[in-house]
Amino acid sequence: MRFHKAELFFFLLIGLVALGGGFAWAAFSAATGGTIVGGVETAANFAFMSTVLSGLSVVCGVVLIFPIMSRGLRERGKLQEMTESLSVRSQSLEHAAVTDSLTGMYNRRYFDDALTEYLNAFRRIEKPIGMAILDLDHFKKVNDTHGHDVGDEVLRQVAGCLQVYTRYHDVVARLGGEEFAILSPNITEQQLHVLADRIRLAVSQLNVKTGNVTLRVTVSVGVAIWDGLESGEELYRRADKQLYEAKRQGRNRVCAA
Secondary structure, eight states, rough: OOHHHHHHHHHHHHHHHHHHHHHHHHHHHHHHHHOOOHHHHHHHHHHHHHHHHHHHHHHIIIIIIHHHHHHHHHHHHHHHHHHHHHHHHHHHHHHTBBOOOTTBBBBBBHHHHHHHHHHHHHHTTTOOOEEEEEEETTHHHHHHHHHHHHHHHHHHHHHHHHHHHSSSSSSSEEEEEEEEEEEEEEHHHHHHHHHHHHHHHHHHHHEETTTTTTOOOEEEEEEEESSSSSHHHHHHHHHHHHHHHHHHTTTSEEEEO
């Protein structure tokens, strides 16, 4: 087994201290006529050796061991700082992985994970879950006519509107493009329809200014209440089917399964 340099210096220090203690005891014994007999001169010699060894112990501690300890403490402090920094970065990356960079909302990945967890939890307590799928009407025309910067501003304002009108335990996400989704636990079909229609109305009242033009946008919504048996994908398909029905009926409306 190989010893670290600091361990070897520590053993050296212990040896010097032990020898110094031995010579101190020998000096005391010689001076008092104990086990070692030799008189004052012998006691003085032992005392001198004890002093030398004590001095060497101090030098060993100050010159050899203390620098290693000090360097180790500094390195441990730097390592702790790096660890904390990496932890913060890891949390930031984790947050970024489930967040839509444009709107600050949750993304599709987070929504799918939350949907699975909600279904598992609410299946046990036999409570309803509602889902609303929202899609901006004629959004491609906004991008084509006014540019993607204006389109991005429209998406940000719609996202802000969704966050204002939903509850703290609702999961609100941008699924991609101009499509958003709301997962609302413990809600009835009527309450979900009212919530979706309030959001639809609020979006229709948004004013997005671009130059001298003020844009008005609308959103179509499909809603569905979980039947307690279907999978998350099946619930999504039902809500999405109602979204297309809202589009078919003329847009800017809410359709329920």
